[in-house]
Amino acid sequence: MLSFKDLGVNHQYCKSLKELGIKNPTEIQEKVIPILLHSKTDFIGLAQTGTGKTAAYGLPILNGIDPKSSAVQALILSPTRELVQQIKKQLFKFTKYSEEKIFVEAVYGGEKIDIQINRLQRTTHIIVATPGRLIDLINKGTINLRSINTLVMDEADEMLSMGFKKELDTILGHTSGGRNTWLFSATMPEEIQRIISKYMAPNAARIVVNKNSLVNANISHSFVVSPISEKVNVIIKLLDERSEERGIIFCRTKLGTQALTKELKEEGYSVEALEGDMQQKERDKVMRAFKNGNLQILVSTDVSARGIDVNNLGFILHHQLPEKIEYYTHRSGRTARAGKKGDSIALVTPKETSNLHNLAKSLGISIKELKM
Known part of the structure; x- marks a missing residue:
């Protein structure tokens, strides 16, 4: 059985994973981590919730951050406040033994926007956001996403079914340039296929987990x-x-x-x-x-x-x-x-x-x- 070290994950993250009781990679982690760690590529992952996606994209993101730069280098979009908070918490736990500090901020509706604007004044390397609140911050001119090199859309089909189509188009248009886009979704409705063809490279890497079973086999x-x-x-x-x-x-x-x-x-x-x-x-x-x-x-x-x-x-x-x-x-x-x-x-x-x-x-x- 492969270990996280075998996949190329940095020893400091391996130490945190071990402490969190995450011993062996799940199927999606095993397939995705080597691709995202070692190649600059757009990526499409078809996988159910609960399969370990956060570590699958989170560890490669952390690995690619330059802590010496104070610029925002990665953006993770997720449909709800709960998921955003959870992703932030998980990334924070992964960095427990990091030699240099990596700063993650979460922005979402339901909390005063001024509090979030103040937090973003500090060094922030990764932003985890719901699409609606991110648009509010972009419109206020308090967030600069021009320097990001990775954009993750997590649970992309859920974001669309919640009515975030316009926001996603705005954000994807706003961050275009040299970034890589990584999209994760449990299903592939037409709207997701439109996003893929409009905003992602035609040769984007693709991984399907449990291809024969769209629903978790357990x-x-x-x-x-x-x-x-x-x-x-x-x-x-x-x-x-x-x-x-x-x-x-x-x-x-x-x-x-x-x-x-x-x-x-x-x-x-x-x-x-x-x-x-x-x-x-x-x-x-x-x-x-x-x-x-x-x-x-x-x-x-x-x-x-x-x-x-x-x-x-x-x-x-x-x-x-x-x-x-x-x-x-x-x-x-x-x-x-x-x-x-x-x-x-x-x-x-x-x-x-x-x-x-x-x-x-x-x-x-x-x-x-x-x-x-």
């Missing part, structure tokens, strides 16, 4: 046929069977999320909602409780769950099938992270079983029926 997929009126009872039974595990229940709408959370609370479950109208402070409080294990169940809409990365989630429940196939991939990918196993269970009405079989076919997965 996830078991199943479904329960239930009329709408019985769905809450089915969920209660499923939760009772999994009283030791934590999970996320996905609803299509904000109102559905609120209603289901209320019903489950009345039944005595440890549950909170995540939905679009929440104040950032409330959202942070719920996420903290969930990550600490003080909360067993999250009920969430697709958009609100973007950027959630919580280890040891046992299951995902789909109260309804999502509108888009790639949402099923994103939802399911919240479980079975970092090599663990997990279950994805969909509640479908009798009429929806054919939709489910089409979904299974297009994702190359088998979904078995659970009889309640």
